[in-house]
Amino acid sequence: MFKGKINVTRLLVQKFGGSSLADTDKIKGVADIITTAYDAGTQVVAIVSAMGKTTDGLVALANELNSSPQGRDYDMLLATGEMVSASLLALHLQSRGYKAIALTGFQAGVRTEDVYNTARIKDVETDYLNTLLEAGTIVIVTGFQGENSKGEICTLGRGGSDTSAVAIAGALKADACDIYTDVTGVYSTDPRIVPNAIKLDEIAHIEMMELARLGAKVLHPRSVEAARRWGVKVRVRSTFNLNDEGTLVVDEAMMSQDSTRAVAGVACDKNQARVAVIGLPDKPGIAAHLFKTLAEKSISVDMIIQSIGQDGVTNDIAFTVNTWDLQNAEAVLKPILHDLGAREVLLDDNVAKVSIVGVGMIDRPGVAASMFQALAEAEVNIGMIATSEIKISVLVSSSQSDKAVQAIHHAFFSDASSEELVPSKLGY
């Protein structure tokens, strides 16, 4: 009789964020999680962030001594935070009788581009890691950093430890990459706005990537991109609630059959501003001139809509920028209004972008209609609309954005089971 196979995980990458390592008691808790997996016969590579707010402290010191700290030496400074947490964790595991070693990003074979402060990981050389793991050693690796072709320390930018974990998991072909944080997983929306938001058991990489870009802070967009590229099964879960299995971030094709939802989540980005250039002549090259000028000043543009102006002859072009780019955009556009032949520029800071994301909407033509219907019933006016294969975004007035999110969430998740949530712990 077939008794079933005991499913032992061969190799697990576990990543622990700063809040999971904030003090020595929390470090002991992390050691519990690691040794539980190790004692069950699993090889473990643990990727660590800096303890608590350590990196913020280093940044503050640097700002006292340099008005715009950057470059090689700034990376040497910032890299120390993870070296402290990694070595402390290794020392603690050793005191419990485990074989453990702390490796810097470069010792662990993490190779990056020749870029400081925001480097991307190019490759992970795994020979040394594999040798250690085969010898039964628990390997602790500093997140957020690697080594460039010159042998210099390069950091990956904020949120980089997630990316380190995913890249190392991918290179080692780990069975999974568990991202331990202070929230229990990825939610259908911000529970501070919708108290009965639901925790998702599963989400596709591409959905997570969009939600992360749209403001869900639980995973850095770049780490999700890396998970997709390296084909890594990522699980987001809480260090402080081990009974909850968290959210599995997987390739779309790997998702459970019963995951038939059209929408994975509702996101709201309040850092949006609307720029409208009014009365542009209807001739070729105008839009190109406009957006090239903005791009030259590194102003990112999101939604774009061109419409026929009120006079029926000229065009209006409206687009959104981040609020922190708004003044810059105005300063760039004012001097070229005459060249463009435009009448005026209108600015609106009181807007928010509300989006739904889901791979399921590809096959479901009614999703957009349901979203607009929900907004209409809630009497929310839609300013702009932009769509992609797996995302629909609308621009609404800031004052109506919470109402918009609630109405849309209700439309798509009303029949889902809700659970008790502590909004402040949910990473939004």
Added chain:
Amino acid sequence: MFKGKINVTRLLVQKFGGSSLADTDKIKGVADIITTAYDAGTQVVAIVSAMGKTTDGLVALANELNSSPQGRDYDMLLATGEMVSASLLALHLQSRGYKAIALTGFQAGVRTEDVYNTARIKDVETDYLNTLLEAGTIVIVTGFQGENSKGEICTLGRGGSDTSAVAIAGALKADACDIYTDVTGVYSTDPRIVPNAIKLDEIAHIEMMELARLGAKVLHPRSVEAARRWGVKVRVRSTFNLNDEGTLVVDEAMMSQDSTRAVAGVACDKNQARVAVIGLPDKPGIAAHLFKTLAEKSISVDMIIQSIGQDGVTNDIAFTVNTWDLQNAEAVLKPILHDLGAREVLLDDNVAKVSIVGVGMIDRPGVAASMFQALAEAEVNIGMIATSEIKISVLVSSSQSDKAVQAIHHAFFSDASSEELVPSKLGY
């Protein structure tokens, strides 16, 4: 007419201790010192300790997580303190428009033994340092650390930054190595005991080494040993009093002609205890048995005296150990008393070792007599005497040690000019 030569220093190594880098304002002050030398046309390599009490903080964290932190990962932890101060200093120099770079010990080519926590420097590879210096770059190097043959970070033990500075100065053939600290130099004795102790303008390596071993904390003994080995001219001076030239530590042969003093300093070590083994049989092998037993338990023995016992037949052997070894010594000796054939062991914790050190005493037979005469006049009883080429030590009762130091200092330095001193800032 000969106008004299302008003496430009080609290459200077400057070392800054933790108190000189305790906060961002102090780091700015250190940058002033560096740029003053650089602007005068001197190449500068600055060796830095960790900021203020940073290392103590890291040690405390490690102790919370591991009852005896040690080894490779402890070194990774401790090495971060100097990385922080070095990179901050480089970032600040850059913000002032200087070309500056922060190097870890291993990036700077400091190669150590394969020993963690207390490694010795084997060699300094200077190619990269020289390339940087020739390009006009101010080079900041983390003190206290290097790399072993396996490419791992090794620290040099407490006081190791002084040794880093001296070794790098020696390897680069620097004109001088300035050790910036919070005291103005090396003093003839502890100014808390003798308020008119004088600052020495010059001291020989060998004298400094003995004084450091005897308790003068201003320089680590190992760094003085390195200075002698590498032939480095070391100057100890204060970060906070740049008008004072400090104390020059030089090879005996390089000392000024007018430096005719017999004694460089008077030291007092209160961490001494006396052990007397009474009534030993007068036969070969007894002393060997006794001291071999102590050595096997890693108990260091300092002064040793054998004398004929009160009965005129047996021998007494008295020796000194550090106070923290006294209980251990007793526990080791009690069980072997019978084997040794000894009558009893007497322990005395209330003793202090007072020493005079000076290369000048080699040619002056009257120095010991003057010391004993001074003690006799002060009515201080001498318990034991030990001499070397450049040192005479006596054991006195703890209660009389200050009086002994004062009397001896008066005998050898009474005609020297005294100056205003702030005892708490003198590093004893």
